[in-house]
Amino acid sequence: MSTTMGLVLATIVLGAGTFAFRLAGPLLRERVELSPRVEKLLGVAAVVLLAALVGTTALLDEQEFVGFARPAGVAVGGILAWKKAPFFVVVLAAAGTAAGLRVLGVN
Template structure:
């Protein structure tokens, strides 16, 4: 088991590394140029990563599939977002849809 000073040192090193990575982006943006194809690929990668995160969060719970209530709530929220509703409305519609379905005993 690690001791408290070791944990504090590891936390400080990780915090410094995280800060350095975050600082490097804006600091090096003007010095590093990517080819247009790489920039397009990175833009697509961001969308794919966010879609995978939403799918994982919406469809699974503790390494098993959820019932239809949560995905239905996410779909309702996605529909509102697609229709350019305010963020608060998107969240409230998603939560209300899920809550209503669970109130109706839909898992």
């Protein structure tokens, strides 16, 4: 296994790189004049990224299908959210569905 120094260094490099990614957006944004149209597309871009994150984390574990319990939970949560159920109902129903299915042996 890696040395202590190596692990500390790796953590700091990952932290600094991540911070740089986080910082670049707000800095770039100040330097360019954004038309309303581009502004709108940027909003869409963030939604697309989050949607892709929902899709991949709901269905995949690493690179393989995660099984049925998790996507079923997310689907129940999604339907409830679409029906404008309160947020906490959505989240608890998603977790509860996945947990319940696992108790029943569905994975």
